[in-house]
Amino acid sequence: MQQQESAKQPAQNSRTHAARRRGRLRVWPENFLLALGLGLLAIYGGAWCDRILAAQALQEFTRLTTPASARKPNPGVAMPGAGQKPQLRPVIVRKPGDPVGVLRIARIHLEVPVLEGTSALTLNRAAGRIEGTAQPGEDGNLGIAGHRDSFFRGLRGVRVGDAIEFGTPAGASVYVVNRIQIVTLDRVDLLQSTTHPTLTLVTCYPFDYFGRAPRRYVVTAVLAEALDAPSTATPAGPDNPVP
Secondary structure (H helix, E strand, C coil): CHHHHHHHHHHHHHHHHHHHHHHHHHHHHHHHHHHHHHHHHHHHHHHHHHHHHHHHHHHHHHHHCCCHHHCCCCCCCCCCCCCCCCCCCCCCCCCCCCEEEEEEECCCCEEEEEEECCCHHHHHHCEEECCCCCCCCCCCEEEEECCCCCHHHHHHHCCCCCEEEEEECCEEEEEEEEEEEEEECCCHHHHCCCCCCEEEEEEEECCCCCCCCCEEEEEEEEEHHHCCCHHHCCCCCCCCCCC
């Protein structure tokens, strides 16, 4: 009797181990799918937050562009007294993330707020003014960066001669694209100061590259009022880039 029970014990142990293995195999896909679902939910939540922040940035700019006659005076700003000259070009001090303006390109149906700085948080919800470049409305080179897989994905559709509008609380300026280049990462000279109002848009390239892109896609535009003639435009584009 004991011999029969001893003979049955290994078979029972084997069945028990097999059942446990089947249980683990069933649990593993369930855990994987649960983790995958939570990950996708987190990505969706992050994208949703980015859209909310971008909308808030655009609303903030709209508030700033309200006509002065409709705004209440700011008690913290002193008006020039008798015999005093007003400051013609006040020093603009912005904190990272502050609204700078709104960039619009009709051809690619782009309307995106531009915030101060190029931190990851800023570029996730808007385009960003590159530190050290000109301020809107100044003579010089205003550099704006954006993600190739987000707001600036449509830059591949921009062509020489296209109009780019940049709006600020002081009004809107229209630039005309005169050059499109695909360059290496070391071409920082494209952001150097210029003697005339220039707008330079920068994003990563190739647009569909997986991982850290090895090159930059640069769109340069000149203030329309500064153009002497249509021949000022340089015929360079994605099909004929100037490295």
